[in-house]
Amino acid sequence: xxxxxxxxxxxxxxxxxxxxxxxxxxxxxxxxxxxxxxxxxxxxxxxxxxxxxxxxxxxxxxxxxxxxxxxxxxxxxxxxxxxxxxxxxxxxxxxxxxxxxxxxxxxxxxxxxxxxxxxxxxxxxxxxxxxxxxxxxxxxxxxxxxxxxxxxxxxxxxxxxxxxxxxxxxxxxxxxxxxxxxxxxxxxxxxxxxxxxxxxxxxxxxxxxxxxxxxxxxxxxx
Numbered sequence: 728x729x730x731x732x733x734x735x736x737x738x739x740x741x742x743x744x745x746x747x748x749x750x751x752x753x754x755x756x757x758x759x760x761x762x763x764x765x766x767x768x769x770x771x772x773x774x775x776x777x778x779x780x781x782x783x784x785x786x787x788x789x790x791x792x793x794x795x796x797x798x799x800x801x802x803x804x805x806x807x808x809x810x811x812x813x814x815x816x817x818x819x820x821x822x823x824x825x826x827x828x829x830x831x832x833x834x835x836x837x838x839x840x841x842x843x844x845x846x847x848x849x850x851x852x853x854x855x856x857x858x859x860x861x862x863x864x865x866x867x868x869x870x871x872x873x874x875x876x877x878x879x880x881x882x883x884x885x886x887x888x889x890x891x892x893x894x895x896x897x898x899x900x901x902x903x904x905x906x907x908x909x910x911x912x913x914x915x916x917x918x919x920x921x922x923x924x925x926x927x928x929x930x931x932x933x934x935x936x937x938x939x940x941x942x943x944x945x946x947x948x949x
Contacts, residue, residue: 730787731943731946731947732947733787734784734789734792734943735943735944735946735947737780737783737784737789737792738792738868738940738943740776740779740780741777741780741796741864741868742864742865742868742869742940743773743776744773744774744776744777744780745773745777745799745861745862745864745865745868746861746865747769747770747773747861748770748773748854748857748858748861749858749861749862751765751766751769751770752831752834752854752858752894753892753893753894755834756892756893756894756896756897756898757892757893757897758893761834761837762831762834762835762837763834763835763836763837766835766854770854777796780796781793781796784796791936791937791938794936794937795867795868795871795934795937795938796864796867796868798867798929798930798933798934798937799860799863799864799865799866799867799868799930800860800863800864801860801863801929802863802866802867802925802926802929802930802933803859803860803861803862803863803864803866803926804856804859804860804863805925805926805929806859806862806863806878806882806921806922806923806924806925806926806929807855807856807858807859807860807922808925809921809922809924809925810859810918810919810921810922811918812921813914813917813918813920813921814827814914814915814918816914817910817913817914817915817917817918818914820910821908821910822908822910822911822913822914823910823911823914824898824899824900824907824911825898827855828848828851828852828854828855829843829847829848829851830851830898831850831851831854831855832846832847832848832849832850832851832852832854833847833851835847835850835851835854836850859922862881862885862922862926863926863930866878866881866926866930867930867934867937868940869939869940870930870939870940871934871937871938871939871940871942872930872931872934872935872936872937872939873927873930873931873939874927874931875924875927875928875930875931875932876927877927878923878924878925878926878927878928878930878931879920879923879924879927880923881923881926881927882919882920882921882922882923882924882926882927883916883919883920883923885919885922885923886915886916886918886919886920889915889919890902890903890904890911890912890915891903895911
């Protein structure tokens, strides 16, 4: 029972750490504070927290939990690569107003007035892929080994959340790209389809002995 409870606590901390990064860009675009400030106050501590969770899990012999974390992170990175193929194609065809990872880097280094440089681009792309890894980790820890089609649902929900939130308003395209054109929602949805498809297949194949959050919760309370 104590072992199950500790694993559940570690999972909850890992989920909290993973959920931090994607929400910081949204919070910055909503005007709560600069992304450069939020990264220092929240992003860096969240990464440290996740590292602590992995260390404790390793020390406690929870290999399956760390494997589940690793699969989620790697699956998210691979899925982001797929997303980028679609997003970049859509951008080149005029379906996007700009390079979002480039914007992230500019905001992260607080150089919006100066524009991007090689360092801001590097940081922006790193942050973008870390967000993808974080979404992958959340998916892996929440669902364990779900059917691969659930990844499509998950990816679609992320895309809808993006288009209905403050990010698109700050970008000047309006909710669901209403002020930009039909190419924007098509690009976003197809890109997140690709993300969800790759993530869903990868996690379904690799998380063979993984447990969902609900399964861990039941093992503690029942």
